[in-house]
Amino acid sequence: MDGSLEKLTQGVPAEIRAAWAARHGEAAAERLAAAEDFADAMKEATTPPNTTDTYSKGWKVWQRFCAEQGLPETEGTRGALVAYVAWMLDRGRATPGRDGGRGYAPTSAHSHLTAAIVGLRERGRPVSKDAHSEARARLEGVATQLAKAGERRGRGKAAAADLDSLHRIAAACDGSPTGRRDLSLILTGFHFASRASEVSGLLLADITVHARGIKVAVVTGKTKRSVRTVAIPYNNDEPEICAVRAWQQWCEIYGRTDLTAAAFPRIDRWGHIGGAMAPDSVTNAVTRVARRAGVPIRWTGHSLRSGLATEGRKNGKDPVNIAKQGGWAPGSKAMLGYMQLADEWDDNAAAGLRRSGGQ
Known part of the structure; x- marks a missing residue:
């Protein structure tokens, strides 16, 4: 897209073009119409x-x-x-x-x-x-x-991934290529509060190893804030659910050196590695692995996203930092809704009430 307004198309209604021509002349009307077409093209491209x-x-x-x-x-x-x-x-x-x-x-x-x-x-x-x-x-x-009336429609909010269930999943994923990919996908996605589409869009070049962990460049976010680069540090306290270690183990099996290859590719039943997973495939993988691990509540692809906000809140993380990690706007209603899952018991206005003065 070169920004040229030379090509005139028919995107503007005739009555509007006529009004412009009456006010500013035919040449100016053509330029205004071309600018409208260019704006439409910019919108489509972005x-x-x-x-x-x-x-x-x-x-x-x-x-x-x-x-x-x-x-x-x-x-x-x-x-x-x-x-x-x-x-x-x-x-x-x-x-x-x-x-x-x-x-x-x-x-x-x-x-x-x-x-x-x-x-x-x-x-x-x-x-x-x-x-x-x-x-x-x-x-x-x-x-x-x-x-x-008590009528519930739709699937409702996705169940939030939690640390206990991540441990179950880590124990259930074997050392096969599919097992290593699945564990890395879930732990990496959880730690940057991913959408399924964001995991699907990751390339090898987007995940880089550093002395203190990995950095993930999310370039397929839905909004300006969700296009971000986030750090995921080593988890030395609970290495079983360390996203950095899981990523390194997956890369050893994956063995690809082409940085334009998908970070999390399809793998068929015979172990053949293909191209990038579609967002629906990511969601299906999360659901399948959680079910196999015995997670009692059905997970979806969005469980990883809601899970980080919920667990981050439980662990006393700053909401501003949670928002940066997940690509939420500060004070996002969606993010605060996830945090309420953690607050409804731990920070409950009705919890621990007692009479003043110790009586």
């Missing part, structure tokens, strides 16, 4: 693929709703968006969920609503703030009613 995929899937849900209701898909009016929210929570799923129902979980409905609003804006039909706010308010209202 938007993470998983975000683009989420918006694409969400737009298809909006299209299904509009087709079913006989509404134009390029009109995000207040009424249409409120009806969309009600439809999603009632019967929006194309196939039944795990509970047998066709209504989306509120979190999924929220994501699809956002995707519809983004899609409308991209198509030159921005949604008014009032319409947007009304739809979100109705979604939150229905979500509250569902919670009061």
Whole structure:
């Protein structure tokens, strides 16, 4: 992308181009239109693929709703968006969920609503703030009613990885290539509070060994803060769950010297090593290894991310440093939610209450 505005395309609606031409002349209107196209190209180039995929899937849900209701898909009016929210929570799923129902979980409905609003804006039909706010308010209202009725939809928050379970996993992983890879993947991912997509995107060049541990360059983060380089020190107190030692043992078996190779590749049942694991494969590996090790609560790929925040809080780590390690913004609601898992018993307002004066 060279920043040139010479090429004019048809991304700007004709009525807007005409208004620009009336105000500033045809030449200036062409330059403004080309600048809009360039901005769109910049956005596309810098938007993470998983975000683009989420918006694409969400737009298809909006299209299904509009087709079913006989509404134009390029009109995000207040009424249409409120009806969309009600439809999603009632019967929006194309196939039944795990509970047998066709209504989306509120979190999924929220994501699809956002995707519809983004899609409308991209198509030159921005949604008014009032319409947007009304739809979100109705979604939150229905979500509250569902919670009061005891109805639970979706998978809920991922179970947080904990140190006791990491020890179980370390004991269950053997010395085979798959066993060494799995242990290194889980311990490394846990210690930098990884998303599955971040583990999937790591190359050998991204993990470097230093005198006091390893450094992990996370270049596939979803946000500015999650693109980061973090240090993981040796754990000499509990070497069984030391991410540095696990990484070194995996590298000895892996044996690759090409630094552009995947840090955690696929391995088939015969031990053949392939290319990078997809994010879903990372999640499946975490779930499989935890289940095999006898971890009582089902782990997902996100368990590693929530686990570091939870265990870091239990061990008295500074929330600012936890945020840096995991690529959260300071005061992130998601991070604080994970920390509450540690605080609900240890820092409970109802714990240890006693009468003043020792009576």
